[in-house]
Amino acid sequence: MYRKILITTDGSTVSSKxxxxxxxxxxxxxxxxxxLFVAPEYQYPIYVEIIPPxxxxxxxxxxxxxxxxxxHVQPIVDAAAxxxxxxQGLTVFAESPALKIVEVAAREGCDLIFMGSHGRSGWGQLLLGSVTNKVLSHxxxxxxxxxxxxEPAPSTA
Incomplete structure (x- = not known):
């Protein structure tokens, strides 16, 4: 039914499970x-006139x-092997993780996105996580x- 599945991770214990x-x-x-791991884009410090050493x-x-x-993606690659x-493991950079997930899935020919209801920002939310909600919308x-x-126990690694 599905030929290529995009699995997202943010490196958290919840995401790993x-x-x-x-x-x-x-x-x-x-x-x-x-x-797929989506990293935040580089941010220049805007609160100072010069960049600290x-x-x-x-x-x-x-x-x-x-x-x-x-x-973060290596455990997925290893489990698949x-x-x-x-x-394939991939790291990309974006301001909006949700939009980048949707973009990468389309670009790479994925026919399903598999993701958690919550990630790093997690369990305190009553509804779906914000990234998940945006992916569903777009x-x-x-x-x-x-x-x-x-909730899984925190890893001791």
Whole structure:
């Protein structure tokens, strides 16, 4: 039914649990996976006249976020490989994660977006998370929203 599923992650424990469920779902469908981490774009400090020496350069920031993104998507890539599924990990930069998720899904030919009902901003919200809600509003392809029954214990890693 689905050939290529985009699974989002923000690196949180909740997102990791959702990603595991996404890999399980992709296995049932026999689908390829695109694991996606959307990093915030570089922000110049606007509150000072000069950039402090300790503030990272744009190149340093981009490299650090690429490394963080790789760490966040790698468990999805590894889980897919253990199940014999093809999976690509991708880190992109955007001001609006939701719009970037929709854009990447369309550009990469995904036919389903699999994401959690809440991410980092999480469990204090009564309704869907803001990113999930925006993806649902803007996506032209199906979005499967996975909801955890209970909040996972924080990781000790």
């Amino acid at each position: 959702t990603a595991c469920a996404g890999v399980d779902f992709a296995e049932q469908m026999g689908a390829d996976i695109l694991a 300790s503030y990272p350069s744009e190149e340093e920031y981009m490299a650090a976020m690429q490394r963080a993104g790789q760490q 253990r199940r014999g599924l093809r999976c 996506s032209r392809i199906p979005v499967l929203v996975h909801r955890l029954i209970k």
